[in-house]
Amino acid sequence: MNSALKNLIYKMADDELIIGHRNSEWTGLGPILEEDIAFSSIAQDKIGHSLALFRILETLGEPEPDTAAFMRNASQMKCCHLVEYPNGGYDFSLMRHFLFDTAEMLRFQMLEHSSFLPLAQLARKVRGEIKYHVFHANTWVTQLGAQGNDESHARMQSALNLTFPLALGIFEPSPYESELISEGIFAGEVELQSQWIEVISRTIEKATLIMPSLDSTEPSYGGRYGSHTDYLQPLLNEMTEVIATDPLATW
16 A cells, blocks of 8 residues: 555655646746736645645655655656646646646545545645635636637637647556555546546636547656656756755755
8 A cells, every 4th residue: 555655645746846836937927917926826835735745755754855856857757747848828827727726626625535644634734725726727717718809719729729638647547546446545547537527628618618529639648657758857957956966955
């Protein structure tokens, strides 16, 4: 069970760490002041969630959080491809935010009932923050899709088409699916994806966007097994630039 738990928590922690850093890159660059502040706030929450998950990993015998977060290379990371991509335009970042945060909300809702108490406690603790993140994403996707103009609608549709296969990589099955399910730790990626499709479909319809076909979309898999896009290692190099200068320094 220890290996199954570590695998689950590492992929969650890595997702949160990387998407948190990507969101932070909007600080000072948001299209309007409100969005500059919103993405900065969400980024801070994501990093906080990541830290909490790395602390749980430490109790399972893994390195302390800073080491676990900043002293691994790309091939050792378990994040999905979606979070690795550069921010691009606001349309891409917003659609990524919507797809990822909806999956995150549902994952933590499922984990509120986990037999592994530290995960269940964390899930209940972060419930309010994630609810705000999803509300923010839904509001803007709907506004730009259904209440904007032809250009905003077209850009949101294009962003959805681009991010959807990447987002399916969130649900890449692990070798421990049956163990996690049988032990009552987590109900599994198949169940999570099913719930996610149902929930995002409602917002996509409200935004008057066209849902990509699940049957004809090839998921962007590999991230959970250490196979990543070319974007991840340069991002890690940037994130670890300070600590890499003197890993033993006391700050």
